[in-house]
Amino acid sequence: MIEYKDVEIKYGDFVAMEDLNLTVNDGEFFTFLGPSGCGKTTTLRALVGFLTPTRGEILVDGQNIIPIPVEKRGIGMVFQSYALFPTMNVYDNIAYGLRVKKMAKDLVDKKVREIAETVALTEEQLTKPVAALSGGQQQRVALARAVVLEPKILCLDEPLSNLDAKLRVELRGELKRLQRQLKITTLYVTHDQEEALTLSDRIAVFNNGRLEQVGTPYEIYNNSNSEFVCDFIGDINRFGRGIIDEINQQCQAGLDDTKTAFVRIERVYGQNEKPGSAAFAAKVIDKEYNGIYTKYIYEAFGQTFKNIEKNDGVVDHNLGDTVQLHVSPADIMQF
Ligand SMILES: Nc1ncnc2c1ncn2[C@@H]1O[C@H](COP(=O)(O)OP(=O)(O)OP(=O)(O)O)[C@@H](O)[C@H]1O
Ligand SMILES: [Mg+2]
Structure with missing residues (x-):
């Protein structure tokens, strides 16, 4: 379980997130939705550990993780830009984190091949330089690289927004299946209301550094609690x-x-x-x-x-x- 408790995040004097209270349950596909600049990435990065809240606590399974360094938090992350190692091939990109952990070579090999299959990357693609892959394939590699480390929590920040419309819909379905299969607690950031509605168990709608509403897609759509949510989630x-x-x-x-x-x-x-x-x-x-x-x-x-x-x-x-x-x-x- 992830809990944001009275969390405030500032950049200098600017309040990017004010007084956030939010709970994400184990195994949930939970989405941060809102317009550009509302604080989605900021809130996610605070969980991953790239920035420190100016007030409040973030608890994972009851433990405040704010003092814990990024690499010890056990959180996987995938970004909008694929952030892969461009000079390495696909296999080495996926294996990277396992090798850093000094895992035995044959176990690394087994895990890399398993996860590649799970995200629909072929044996042939594993040997290619990442630069030779399409955007959608690169995003599969980024996902595999994060998931192979078996994180407790997976954070995805607009992972599909660089892809064309058709591929976005296709990968969205695959992502949902993968998440169901692996049962990883997943935090997903998007400004696309359709993506949020189709993927999520629950959605948090943010506006201007404030949480507006939390609920299932059905609740958010049918029982919007403000004009902002009502307008943002539909037409x-x-x-x-x-x-x-x-x-x-x-x-x-x-x-x-x-x-x-x-x-x-x-x-x-x-x-x-x-x-x-x-x-x-x-x-x-x-x-x-x-x-x-x-x-x-x-x-x-x-x-x-x-x-x-x-x-x-x-x-x-x-x-x-x-x-x-x-x-x-x-x-x-x-x-
Ligand atoms: N490093 C920073 N220094 C100062 N202000 C920042 C910094 N990063 C973000 N901000 C500001 O904080 C606010 C929230 O930014 P954030 O990146 O969290 O928004 P977002 O909801 O992820 O938007 P987008 O959909 O465009 O990615 C914005 O007003 C942004 O300008
Ligand atoms: Mg963002």
């Missing part, structure tokens, strides 16, 4: 007074029309609306074709609305069309 509509008053009138919803309301874009229905929904007419003013779905932008009540329609070959609105939209009061979030 939302902001409802002004006009539409809120209309929903109140049609559904006796009793919403506070002095506060902004938020509805996820996939919960503004053009069809198959939920029972008890309010209906209103809106004009299509723009559309973005996305292959699997189309995102529509509408206008009504002096504001814009977004929704998505699956491209099932049935629905296809044109600019200028008037469409009946439906919103259920149950899908409205106010903070």
